[in-house]
Amino acid sequence: MWNLYKWKLKDVILASIISVLFAFICFATVHSVSFVVAPLVMPFGFGDIAIEFVFGIFFMSATLAAYVIQKPGVAVIVGTMTGVVQVLMGSAFAATLLPSAFFQGLGVEAVFFATRYKKFNLPVMLLAAVGPTITSFVLAWYRGLWMDLDFGFVATRFVIRLCSALLFSGIITKLLADRLAKVGVLKSYPLGTKYSQDIDDES
Amino acid sequence: MSDFMSKINPFYKFVFIIVFSTVITFIHSLWLNIWVFGGAMLLILTGVKYTQYMRVVKFMLPVAFMSFSLFVMGLFFGEGGGGMFGTVTTQSTQTGITMATRFLSFAGIGLVFALTTNPYDLVKSLRKDAKLPRKFAYGMLCAINLLPHIKTEYQNAMMAFRVRGVRVGPLSLKPLFSMLVNAFRWSEMLSLAMISKGFYED
Amino acid sequence: MSLNATGITFKYFEDSPRIVLQDVNITVPVGKISVLQGKSGAGKSTLAYVLAGLYPENGGFLQSGTVKWENVDIHTLTPDNRVAYVAMMFQNPDLQFCMNTPENEIAFCLENIGIAEADMPPLIHDAMEKAQALDLLGKSFTYMSGGEKQKCALACILALKSKCIILDEAFANVDEPTARQIITTLRGLKLTILAIDHSTSLWNADHVISLDGTGARVFDLVPSLHAVGAPVITTCGLSVGAITYPNMCFEKGSITAITGKSGAGKTTFFKALMQQHKYKGSLALMGREVNKYKKKHLYERCGIVFQNPANQFLALSVYDEVFFSVNHWHKGNAEAKREKTLELLRIFDLDVYKKYSPYLLSQGQQRRLAVLTMLAGGQNILLLDEPTYGQDYENICAIMQLLLEKAKNGLTVLYTTHNGALARNFSHKIIHLEDNRE
Numbered sequence: 001m002w003n004l005y006k007w008k009l010k011d012v013i014l015a016s017i018i019s020v021l022f023a024f025i026c027f028a029t030v031h032s033v034s035f036v037v038a039p040l041v042m043p044f045g046f047g048d049i050a051i052e053f054v055f056g057i058f059f060m061s062a063t064l065a066a067y068v069i070q071k072p073g074v075a076v077i078v079g080t081m082t083g084v085v086q087v088l089m090g091s092a093f094a095a096t097l098l099p100s101a102f103f104q105g106l107g108v109e110a111v112f113f114a115t116r117y118k119k120f121n122l123p124v125m126l127l128a129a130v131g132p133t134i135t136s137f138v139l140a141w142y143r144g145l146w147m148d149l150d151f152g153f154v155a156t157r158f159v160i161r162l163c164s165a166l167l168f169s170g171i172i173t174k175l176l177a178d179r180l181a182k183v184g185v186l187k188s189y190p191l192g193t194k195y196s197q198d199i200d201d202e203s
Numbered sequence: 204m205s206d207f208m209s210k211i212n213p214f215y216k217f218v219f220i221i222v223f224s225t226v227i228t229f230i231h232s233l234w235l236n237i238w239v240f241g242g243a244m245l246l247i248l249t250g251v252k253y254t255q256y257m258r259v260v261k262f263m264l265p266v267a268f269m270s271f272s273l274f275v276m277g278l279f280f281g282e283g284g285g286g287m288f289g290t291v292t293t294q295s296t297q298t299g300i301t302m303a304t305r306f307l308s309f310a311g312i313g314l315v316f317a318l319t320t321n322p323y324d325l326v327k328s329l330r331k332d333a334k335l336p337r338k339f340a341y342g343m344l345c346a347i348n349l350l351p352h353i354k355t356e357y358q359n360a361m362m363a364f365r366v367r368g369v370r371v372g373p374l375s376l377k378p379l380f381s382m383l384v385n386a387f388r389w390s391e392m393l394s395l396a397m398i399s400k401g402f403y404e405d
Numbered sequence: 406m407s408l409n410a411t412g413i414t415f416k417y418f419e420d421s422p423r424i425v426l427q428d429v430n431i432t433v434p435v436g437k438i439s440v441l442q443g444k445s446g447a448g449k450s451t452l453a454y455v456l457a458g459l460y461p462e463n464g465g466f467l468q469s470g471t472v473k474w475e476n477v478d479i480h481t482l483t484p485d486n487r488v489a490y491v492a493m494m495f496q497n498p499d500l501q502f503c504m505n506t507p508e509n510e511i512a513f514c515l516e517n518i519g520i521a522e523a524d525m526p527p528l529i530h531d532a533m534e535k536a537q538a539l540d541l542l543g544k545s546f547t548y549m550s551g552g553e554k555q556k557c558a559l560a561c562i563l564a565l566k567s568k569c570i571i572l573d574e575a576f577a578n579v580d581e582p583t584a585r586q587i588i589t590t591l592r593g594l595k596l597t598i599l600a601i602d603h604s605t606s607l608w609n610a611d612h613v614i615s616l617d618g619t620g621a622r623v624f625d626l627v628p629s630l631h632a633v634g635a636p637v638i639t640t641c642g643l644s645v646g647a648i649t650y651p652n653m654c655f656e657k658g659s660i661t662a663i664t665g666k667s668g669a670g671k672t673t674f675f676k677a678l679m680q681q682h683k684y685k686g687s688l689a690l691m692g693r694e695v696n697k698y699k700k701k702h703l704y705e706r707c708g709i710v711f712q713n714p715a716n717q718f719l720a721l722s723v724y725d726e727v728f729f730s731v732n733h734w735h736k737g738n739a740e741a742k743r744e745k746t747l748e749l750l751r752i753f754d755l756d757v758y759k760k761y762s763p764y765l766l767s768q769g770q771q772r773r774l775a776v777l778t779m780l781a782g783g784q785n786i787l788l789l790d791e792p793t794y795g796q797d798y799e800n801i802c803a804i805m806q807l808l809l810e811k812a813k814n815g816l817t818v819l820y821t822t823h824n825g826a827l828a829r830n831f832s833h834k835i836i837h838l839e840d841n842r843e
Contacts, residue, residue: 012342014390088322094313095224153280183762345503363717396501401488401517
């Protein structure tokens with residue numbers, strides 16, 4: 001139970017493809033948010049807050065992988081890998097992305113560690129969304145000089161990010177992964193064995 | 204003009220920008236931000252080939268945009284600011300400028316890296332200098348090279364659902380779900396292909 | 406000297422009741438071209454993976470049997486040593502490279518077998534030259550056609566100096582002239598070749614192995630074709646991106662085969678028709694320009710089946726998948742819809758799998774299911790991208806017969822294919838697209 005997950009090549013590729021997929025989605029979201037939504041709210045000082053509504057998407061790869069593989073170390077490694085893959089894709093935010101990605105992975109890992117990698121029900125998954133919200137927020141606090149901002153404003157940001165995380169990283173990730181297991185794609189992973197459905201069984 | 208920045212060992216460059224950006228996370232100074240950003244721009248303009256200037260502009264546009272919205276945010280919600288369209292004070296203006304330039308300095312460092320490093324050299328150097336295991340190095344490259352394929356398949360999935368009479372918007376989960384199914388199949392196929400070419404790591 | 410597999414019994418899971426390969430014995434003679442045949446679902450690909458040593462190491466369970474090259478047991482070797490004996494070329498050319506260009510890919514291969522970076526350039530050059538792909542050396546895989554990618558895959562294997570090459574339907578998605586060209590290259594190299602292929606004519610094989618007693622057949626079914634109606638789709642001076650098209654016309658109830666090299670713009674034409682690409686010139690659907698349609702209305706008239714069927718599934722079971730389409734397009738009571746769904750499933754032998762997840766079917770079965778879900782719809786034009794890719798003779802016939810029947814009732818069918826015999830027999834006309842990009 002406590003030994004770290006031994007990565008197979010196919011898991012590494014899988015985690016990287018998921019990272020690319022979410023990086024692609026985030027990129028599209030961030031761009032549509034910053035060019036369509038942000039201009040509308042920017043005059044009110046809310047331009048930078050727009051991203052908070054989709055922030056939960058950034059945690060999805062680590063949560064999804066950890067939920068599917070259910071082994072120690074998966075969340076931190078996939079979280080960090082998500083950052084590295086985005087840097088390799090040529091993201092301009094290399095300097096900030098990597099520490100963020102690492103801390104987000106750590107936030108997810110901490111929650112699963114606390115439950116000893118035994119429970120993966122909805123409450124735990126929701127907690128696993130709160131973890132990275134806190135770690136990413138603390139990092140952004142220092143980096144973005146949020147101590148100089150109005151407290152109510154920062155608190156609002158936190159609440160939005162938390163809601164986004166609960167929705168995307170908690171609920172949606174679980175729904176997606178459970179459905180993947182149900183259709184039989186996860187046969188060789190711990191989550192999939194619960195739903196194992198052998199095509200050769202007589203119905 | 205030369206491309207000397209592209210010739211520096213990518214891993215050292217990588218470590219440098221992370222350490223540097225972590226250090227400045229804890230230093231709050233307007234002038235430092237301006238110096239860092241200015242230095243980064245200087246490095247970019249002299250350090251990359253002029254043929255890349257269009258790319259620089261493409262990268263800079265969203266950065267400039269976000270920086271401006273940070274300025275407005277600081278202006279209204281910074282210390283001394285009066286909230287939305289409230290009184291703007293010298294102090295809140297300064298907070299706005301500090302925030303905007305701080306973001307620019309982080310982005311500047313990142314831009315220097317993104318514009319002067321190609322993924323293959325970075326991975327090569329991560330393997331040699333950082334002892335990154337081969338399966339992580341090639342596994343990640345593999346996924347990045349799949350990017351064009353992923354894009355087409357994503358569009359195909361969106362259309363396939365519409366043709367079947369299912370409404371899908373940019374926020375629908377159905378195409379994303381199809382892509383996740385694909386991801387599992389692709390990772391299996393790609394890993395078999397790599398192993399059949401002699402890839403081995405215990 | 407030969408590659409010998411004796412007593413292979415293989416399952417996907419140790420406790421699974423289904424045996425995929427039961428006591429299979431085959432011999433692949435050295436320096437010859439052997440073709441392996443069998444129905445789809447007979448376990449050909451699985452056997453290929455076992456022979457190449459990829460299974461059971463990376464999946465499945467080998468109950469008994471050995472694979473030997475002379476006295477060397479392939480399954481006891483590590484991948485880097487094994488590659489000196491056997492290597493594989495895969496069916497989907499998009500999913501077999503991890504790097505961006507052939508140059509980098511071959512360097513990756515050479516690194517696997519422990520060759521120093523400094524010694525690589527001449528070896529890479531040499532391998533590309535032997536594979537007759539020297540002009541592709543620094544080209545990105547993204548811009549290559551399926552045939553070009555398979556040439557590069559061959560170059561990788563040549564660089565690794567493998568003695569035996571196993572090809573798992575490697576030319577299923579490559580046009581015939583290019584496939585013949587690669588096969589000629591292979592023949593000239595005097596290597597040991599085991600090809601899994603539904604067509605033997607392409608290979609001119611020295612040796613044919615049948616896994617289940619069935620042989621492959623050249624497509625020889627010649628149906629009697631019905632008369633066609635008025636034009637439904639017409640093009641004039643059409644161009645999409647760098648691809649220019651001849652003036653084309655598709656009549657109501659007609660079946661048209663679109664052939665040509667991969668990259669000649671077959672799929673691109675379909676996508677232009679579905680408003681996925683902008684076009685210049687005229688492309689009219691029922692007398693109205695395609696780009697004037699609302700997407701919703703266009704998709705009510707035009708259906709499409711992609712090469713990757715997994716993209717269009719949305720239900721948890723095969724039954725629900727077809728029922729969704731039937732329910733969406735047809736009126737009537739629930740019982741009638743249920744009957745209709747089952748009837749459709751029976752046509753393609755999918756009724757036994759009705760409770761299973763669509764994703765658990767084989768690739769060939771998934772493609773048949775995708776065709777069914779579209780045929781259950783009410784569109785009057787159907788575009789099919791390689792519907793027979795990876796299907797065996799019986800299933801090709803089943804798919805084409807069903808299309809023919811629907812066409813008699815007024816469905817306009819356009820399909821792309823690399824199968825020349827199929828295109829000749831099963832179409833009112835063939836449109837051959839030349840590769841005329843700048």
